[in-house]
Amino acid sequence: MTTSLSTSAPPTTHHPLSFTQQFLRLFDQGDGQGPFSARYNIVVGWRVRGRLDVETLHRAINEVAAKHDSLNATITRGDGVAHQTIQPPSPARLLVVDLPRAAQEYRGRKAEELLTEIESGSYSLQELPHLRAVLGRFDDEDAVLALIVHHTAGDGWSMQLLIRDIVTCYARLRGHDVPEQPVARPYHEYAAWQQENAGSKAAVAARGYWREKLRGARMLSVRTDHARSEGLGKVCPVYRFTLTKELSEEALAFAKRNRSSPFMVLLAAYNVLLQRLTGATDLVVPAITSGRGQPEFHETVGPFFNFLPLRTDLTGCETFRQVVDRTRGTCVEAYAREIPFLQIAAESPELMAEAALDDRALCALQVWQFATVMEGERIGDLAVEEVRGRLFSQPNGTDIPDGALLTFDIDPSGEIYGNFAYNSNLFTESSIMSMVAELSGILRYGVAAPDSPME
Incomplete structure (x- = not known):
């Protein structure tokens, strides 16, 4: 047509x-x-x-x-x-x-x-x-x-x-x-604005912050099930899961009580998971942000998403509340100084070194909590409502360029849905499912007993 x-x-x-x-x-x-x-x-x-x-x-x-x-x-x-x-x-x-x-x-x-x-x-x-x-x-x-x-x-x-x-x-x-x-x-015009803004006083100060913040840092990568050198064919399966309604409500309530965003609480649980998987306490986790910091471009269609390395030191953290407090501090500092990842990486040339290893890959995190503009609203002849809360995994989804991407979607109802998309030439479904199960356990125990020693 x-x-x-x-x-x-x-x-x-x-x-x-x-x-x-x-x-x-x-x-x-x-x-x-x-x-x-x-x-x-x-x-x-x-x-x-x-x-x-x-x-x-x-x-x-x-x-x-x-x-x-x-x-x-x-x-x-x-x-x-x-x-x-x-x-x-x-x-x-x-x-x-x-x-x-x-x-x-x-x-x-x-x-x-x-x-x-x-x-x-x-x-x-x-x-x-x-x-x-x-x-x-x-x-x-x-x-x-x-x-x-x-x-x-x-x-x-x-x-x-x-x-x-x-x-x-x-x-x-x-x-x-x-x-x-x-x-x-x-x-x-946004692309041109970025070029012009790159030399501004605020951008120069932000680059200085990231240079010091990431000194000696490496983006945290996890061990893969298959090495890249095996040359396996790649598809991008998606493992979907749902946090129970009770756990979703408890996690959101805990975030509110602790002056944290839901993202901060979910990232804290993810930090604990990655610490257990890698043994590291100095964690630099790749987070996907909206990149929509300029209100004058809020109506613009285009790719604004940014790749933000969130560095949190969990040394000495014994309770989930302590991890959340450290994670919140990391996020507040980073968001206030967010600049495009390429500018950040230029200040820390070795940041991506581990991600290039044959048997390692990045597992990025993002949390969707955008306001849904058409939530059952009728305009003219039509009422429109987003298809949310998808429950069924699939053998091949849209492309993930490299590694894996864990996404949480916070529904307006308060339920939290998740999907973990990954490269099949690097990870197996059983490993992805195991990570999700352990992460859910960390979050459940953490919000229920935030001041008890973590297992």
């Missing part, structure tokens, strides 16, 4: 890459694997209720895709100076499929199965725009809308902006009186 674009095409222009895009070049393995491959995507789905006009939906998707430059940019990389080129807008793909008829109580499972199938697919980085959509219809008034964006062009925050803009644009095209959305600054 193709519709004409209402936005005039901008001239083709070259722009520098952002620091996030440059960071991804560290893991570049060519177009077949890694962050520039057809498998490095982010997929998010929403249940859409209300009678849906497919033609109008496609027009709305095209209009939204046309206004965000990151979705229409090609990236040139290699030996020379890498850059991104903004191309004239082109129609986005929308695939419409009829889902098997199912009773209402089973449709959540079917929606998850659709997202799993989409995540196992490939979507060429060369095909623009970097936004694609799949509409799975249960019936005329109940559907699943999945958006697919290449991770070099967007992030989790971007997906929330896109669904809001698409549904709002759809309502406007259907004749509803809806508020105008805030004007989004182009992503290439």
Whole structure:
């Protein structure tokens, strides 16, 4: 299905890459694997209720895709100076499929199965725009809308902006009186701002902090089940799990009582796990942050995520509360001085040394707690709610460039869901499951008896 674009095409222009895009070049393995491959995507789905006009939906998707430059940019990389080129807008793909008829109580499972199938697919980085959509219809008034964006062009925050803009644009095209959305600054302006800000007084001070903070440090890596030199084929399975409702509530309540964010408490438990796995007490854990520190770019679609090395010394910590206190101090200091990882790494050249070892890999941590902008809200004809709390593991998901990534998703209901995505050429599922089981035990004991000696 193709519709004409209402936005005039901008001239083709070259722009520098952002620091996030440059960071991804560290893991570049060519177009077949890694962050520039057809498998490095982010997929998010929403249940859409209300009678849906497919033609109008496609027009709305095209209009939204046309206004965000990151979705229409090609990236040139290699030996020379890498850059991104903004191309004239082109129609986005929308695939419409009829889902098997199912009773209402089973449709959540079917929606998850659709997202799993989409995540196992490939979507060429060369095909623009970097936004694609799949509409799975249960019936005329109940559907699943999945958006697919290449991770070099967007992030989790971007997906929330896109669904809001698409549904709002759809309502406007259907004749509803809806508020105008805030004007989004182009992503290439953010990349330029980063370059200009790199020499600011604040950035220089932050680099000095990281230089001292990471003196003699190595990013913590864990022993893998398979060495890279074995040359095994790589896929990226996802092991999904759920903390019990009771444990989720206790962990969130503990965080509130101790003036900590949920991320700090979860990182503290992860620190204890990594200490047990490696025997180290000086822990430098790679954490994925939103990188959205500049309010003027909060409406911008693009990859802002950052790789922040959080160094915590657990020497002398005997209780979980002490670990949380140390971890909180680490986070407060680091967040106040956050700069792009490439600038941090330049101040600590040996930081990634262990991550390059044949039988070691990084296991990064991220916690999603973004405000969901479309949580059952009705705009015009449609009510939209994100598909959250996915429960089923899958044999192959979107690409993890190297190592493993543990993600916690804090649902608005207060439940905490987790998924552990990993490279199958490095880790086995049994090892990943064992890590999750031990981490859950650490958290359960820690929040229940925070002042008792840790086992």
